């Protein structure tokens with residue numbers, strides 16, 4: 092069927108806006124994108140305004156240049172879920188190890204010439220993407236029993252054949268900068284990608300690593316780095332207390348030939364796991380779990396080490412939420428409570444009936460775990476707004492789960508996501524299932540509960556946590572729902588649908604016929 096001219100114009104304008112956003116997300120100017128496409132800046136300008144007819148060939152080239160899911164034509168086969176909601180869940184489910192420690196540890200293994208064995212690594216797409224990039228750099232890896240992962244780096248990493256497709260699908264590639272600065276005087280690295288949560292700056296990384304002599308220029312879809320190695324002459328102060336920027340600074344300091352002090356460091360869970368791993372590599376780090384880290388660098392590291400990252404507080408929150416919104420009694424085992432203290436305290440204030448068992452240590456020997464049993468509860472909206480903070484605040488990645496819990500609770504809740512430009516917007520998809528969520532502005536939501544969720548068909552937004560929140564709402568919904576194209580969930584969760592089914596959820600995984 093041919094489109095009417097007005098409809099075509101509208102589509103071109105929408106595609107143009109998507110292209111402009113994706114270009115800015117990659118930090119490219121119109122001229123740089125034009126160079127990549129072999130066209131002129133004025134043509135890119137017209138495309139972005141929707142004033143240029145687009146051939147399939149041009150669309151394909153733009154997709155490749157920007158690696159944008161929005162305009163990619165040949166996507167991997169889509170997987171969908173059919174959820175029969177309203178089932179009560181029961182039983183016990185174990186929390187798996189975290190995505191965010193997993194990716195940090197993979198990057199950090201590049202600091203070591205010896206063999207790294209990581210225990211019970213989450214078998215998720217984000218890990219696979221980093222592994223694919225590492226393999227293309229000459230790293231050998233193999234999965235052992237129980238998701239243990241053995242990593243053996245080559246004598247010298249190779250950068251001539253890097254898997255750009257895998258690299259551009261993850262933001263964590265940015266954490267290759269620090270390991271590489273120790274071994275190369277100049278190098279190129281593809282731009283970081285990942286979920287579409289709006290603009291996410293890489294400037295704090297550049298500022299932190301400049302202290303170690305790394306200069307990075309962005310161009311043609313790649314970072315171009317030059318290195319004049321140095322030990323920071325004075326304490327370095329991070330301008331943001333970000334998790335991956337702290338990890339990059341730690342990895343740069345770990346092999347600097349002297350002592351580095353990092354201030355305004357994130358003390359969050361994945362940073363702590365990275366510190367414990369680096370300590371096993373022989374790097375002394377004082378102040379783990381605080382915002383000032385003192386790192387005694389070791390210029391060459393060649394040790395066979397074994398490390399077991401801790402459990403994922405975000406997965407723990409996801410599973411607790413599943414119990415709450417389905418009105419079920421379930422036990423979530425191996426909850427890293429020290430990284431979920433505020434979340435649990437807030438739920439308690441909202442009226443959650445729950446109990447926690449005695450504390451025990453994670454396999455890393457440091458992180459405190461508990462088993463939490465949630466029981467059916469009548470929840471009341473909190474009086475004050477719910478907002479995240481860098482650790483030890485309410486975790487930024489747990490805020491989406493509070494949006495769903497607020498929709499389940501009685502009363503009106505304000506949710507303030509000051510962090511991400513896009514994530515709150517995706518959460519309004521819950522309205523398709525009957526929630527009453529008002530977007531006050533891109534960072535603030537008003538949620539009016541309680542909600543009697545009802546089944547609907549929804550396409551996964553291009554963001555991990557909002558996608559999972561939709562799945563959990565579908566478990567609570569009366570009737571049957573379909574969640575389309577769930578690949579984004581595989582980026583951060585291992586077999587989530589299958590594991591929820593073991594608790595009694597009715598979820599069918601299906602593909603396109």
Ligand SMILES: CC(=O)N[C@H]1[C@@H](OP(=O)(O)OP(=O)(O)OC[C@H]2O[C@@H](n3ccc(=O)[nH]c3=O)[C@H](O)[C@@H]2O)O[C@H](CO)[C@@H](O)[C@@H]1O
Pocket residue numbers: 190191192194262263290291292330331332333334335336361481487488510511
């Ligand atoms: C692989 C990994 O570990 N990913 C986590 C990490 O990403 P990552 O460390 O990459 O997070 P970013 O650096 O992108 O920070 C997220 C956003 O918060 C802003 N910001 C952050 C800290 C701060 O003190 N001030 C500030 O404004 C940043 O500008 C950015 O817009 O931290 C995020 C925030 O906890 C989490 O959502 C991600 O799951």
Ligand SMILES: C=C(OP(=O)(O)O)C(=O)O
Pocket residue numbers: 262263285286288488555556583
């Ligand atoms: C935003 C997230 O992670 P990443 O930094 O991998 O995009 C997340 O885990 O929700």
